[in-house]
Amino acid sequence: MTTQRTFSILKPDVTQRNLTGAVNAKIEAAGLRIIAQKRIHMSLKQAETFYAVHSARPFFGELTQMMSAAPVVVQVLEADNAIARYREVMGATNPANAAPGTIRKEFAVSMGENSVHGSDAEETAAIEIAQFFAGNEIVG
Numbered sequence: 001m002t003t004q005r006t007f008s009i010l011k012p013d014v015t016q017r018n019l020t021g022a023v024n025a026k027i028e029a030a031g032l033r034i035i036a037q038k039r040i041h042m043s044l045k046q047a048e049t050f051y052a053v054h055s056a057r058p059f060f061g062e063l064t065q066m067m068s069a070a071p072v073v074v075q076v077l078e079a080d081n082a083i084a085r086y087r088e089v090m091g092a093t094n095p096a097n098a099a100p101g102t103i104r105k106e107f108a109v110s111m112g113e114n115s116v117h118g119s120d121a122e123e124t125a126a127i128e129i130a131q132f133f134a135g136n137e138i139v140g
């Protein structure tokens with residue numbers, strides 16, 4: 001097993017409902033270490049850059065508006081197999097399909113307001129981390 005890093009966002013539906021600590025407790029209980037964290041208010045431009053891969057999708061406008069409408073918490077998480085581990089604890093993108101005990105099953109509101117984002121691969125994790133954190137803000 002290799003120590004790996006992944007990028008996480010606690011989305012506006014989490015910060016608006018005061019669930020940051022509750023979601024972080026789930027993250028830590030899954031063995032993921034929060035090695036960088038900050039609360040920011042994304043600009044629409046930042047959201048569009050972050051989700052550029054989805055720019056042709058019909059939900060792109062709704063997604064980027066929602067992500068820039070209220071504060072989010074951006075994080076770097078570290079663990080053995082952090083990417084797969086976090087995706088497991090997040091649960092399915094659509095909360096209706098998320099397994100019991102997952103973050104999305106317990107907290108998500110809908111497919112759009114699905115509480116958390118996690119990177120899907122090492123390459124994207126590195127790109128996403130670099131969009132929001134300088135090297136000296138990550139303390140493993």
Ligand code: CMP
Pocket residue numbers: 054059062063093111112113114116117118
């Ligand atoms: P996330 O893991 O942040 O990556 C892309 C996001 O797009 C996803 O979580 C969902 O919040 C959102 N998304 C995916 N599919 C839909 C959809 N059909 N309608 C609205 N939002 C969606």
